[in-house]
Amino acid sequence: MAIVFQKTKGLTDKETHYCPGCTHGIIHRLVAECLEELGVLGDAIGVAPVGCAVMAYDYFNCDMVEAPHGRAPAVATGIKRARPDNVVFTYQGDGDLAAIGTAETVHSATRGENITIIFVNNAIYGMTGGQMAPTTLPGQVTQTTPYGRDVNYSGYPVRVCEMLSTLSGVAYAERVAVNNVPNIRKAKAAIKKALTAQIEKKGFSIVEVLSGCPTNWGMTPQEALKWIDDKMIPYYPLGVYKDVTEKGVHA
Amino acid sequence: MVLNMLIAGFGGQGVLFMGKVAAYTAMIEEKYVSWLPSYGPEMRGGTANCSVCIDDEPIGCPIVLEPETLVVLNAPSYDKFVDAVQPGGKIFIDSSLIEAKCIRTDIDAYYIPCTQMAKDDDLSGLANIIMLGKVLKETGFTTFDILCEAMKKCVPAKKAHLLDANLKALKLGYDYAE
């Protein structure tokens, strides 16, 4: 009998701890499939964050290290400098990447560190139970913005791809979403392109993935997917923010 | 102890370099030596000082607080350190920059107008080295030949054209008679 579908070898058989309706599972699978399809699973070294994906080291079927909160790009830098021919990626949430780890993110990007960052933006702190994230939308209600995020008090959300695209070290920056099938396909293409840029030593690559958090948004999974369309994408437009993968960032 | 010297002056007068050349003589003679600079913002134009110890025994405290040999290249350093010199010790004073006369009778004071001498002999910036020549003459912590050899080790290759001037300055100080 012909096999028409099987699970990617890039994931272990471990059952994930993610909530029902969470899109982390989809993103994990896309990254894993890309590593496998590019033939680099055996060369891959992944860096797990602190946040909902903290246990990603149990799910990706490659060498993994768990980094302190926000420090994944620095940890990835250390790995890549020692082993430039391995494929090194971080998998980070919005609090990890855009709050506590902003310096590590910006500086690994501006150095043109030849790593790939998978940035999961769900506009909320999931693991700690739904507090304001650096990407929480204006007016969005969270546990720590119970009256809605007041930008005059708490400041504005960070648009990571826009910010990083100004840096000369960035070879590739794209924002995608995983709330419907066409978007998921585009997300996979983006992840593959980012990893390819790394394999070809073109410089820093990042894929920002707009992701749903039905549990902490207080929605059903379907409502959450729709909320990405209705609320998140207008604030965080999808698309390629920077692509110099032809030439690369290094002179 | 062969040498227990504190050199003090302004940053930029070559305090540290002077100490380094002295320290290198001990490398050549295979003696124990330590060279300790003051460090920090005072190096950028403030006061700088440098402790050099040379001994046949391992060196304990490398900070020279009570020098046997004190070299002062500016007036504030003279005021600050003159009372610290050990009885029986020596103080070397750049008399072109320091007007004070040492009134202590338990130490020997030497007045060398190094800065003026350097100007007169077209050795600008080498007052420190002229002084080092004089220190050698009066303390005998090593031989003149070894001091010249140490100088050769301390002048970096890209500044080799300055070696002759440095050796000339050493000789000038060594031969200076008050």
Add this chain to the structure above:
Amino acid sequence: MGEKFLMKGNEALAEAAIRNGCKHFFGYPITPQTEVAAYMAKRMPKIGGTYLQAESEIAAINMVLGCASTGARAMTSSSSPGISLKGEGISYIIGSDLPCLIINVMRGGPGLGGIQPSQADYWQATKAPGHGDGQVLVFAPSSVQEIVNLIGQAFDLAETYRMPAMILADGMLGQMMEPVEFPEVVPTPHEKPWALTGTKGQRKPNIVNSLYLQPQELERTIIERQKRYDIIREKEVQVELQYMDDAEFAVVAYGATARVVKSAVSKARAKGIKVGLIRPITLWPFPEKEIAAAAKQVKAMLTVEMSMGQMVEDVRLAANGACPVGFFGRTGGIVPSPAEVLAEIEKMAGGAK
């Protein structure tokens, strides 16, 4: 052994690290250890190694974490305020059982403090280099040559026991020049089956991690680590005893302070006071047995530090009441003078003799 060089402690330290196979340095400039970074920046490109100036101390220690996780010899260097920033990373490195080398060229604190020599980070280094149950190996050289000698040992023991090693120096040692010889390095092979190198499809994935959500599991990993610590306490203590054979009094001091104390002890001996010097070379593990034995031999002990009194607590624990243990210290960047220490020794011995 070969040629002798006149080198600053900071530069000798960097050269020794390179000669001991360290090809990856991550750091951030801070006085008084900046020469380490400058030396590395000059040398590493020439040997195909990495010198990377990180955006912060925090990033630097995490680069070390990543680099060490691949099995490579990695190091970072800083001074007191910078080491505080590294505390998080150090804790994770301990929890992940990774070897690395951390240099602390101590300056006065707390806060921004000052930039002159200090030993006020003893507690931080030996008791709580980061949060959680964990230790780092702590070496306290007292000469430039000893810095060089200890660097190789620090790397080797870090790899043997899979834990960070720290060289706890101070501004005086870092800035002073002394003659040094670089001993020939005989590389000790360390198998690193845990290293992240990519599975190549040949083995199961390696995971470097410090997270254990099940308390039983976390307790088990900590207890296993403690067993290693017990072996280290048994096997790896280093201490130098001077004039202790007939000593009636003892001074305990480490690092640069031990140099000052040595001068004072020599002078006290010349005055007929039978005093010796106990110089811990490893601060963790601490030479408890040696100090306990000495405490039974002498009438009194004095601990001298460039702090308000930190190691003295360990000395008192080790002495365990067998003799009185006094303390003398200067802090904030002041180095005690031999004369001050001599006066304290005379006081301990019951007045000038």
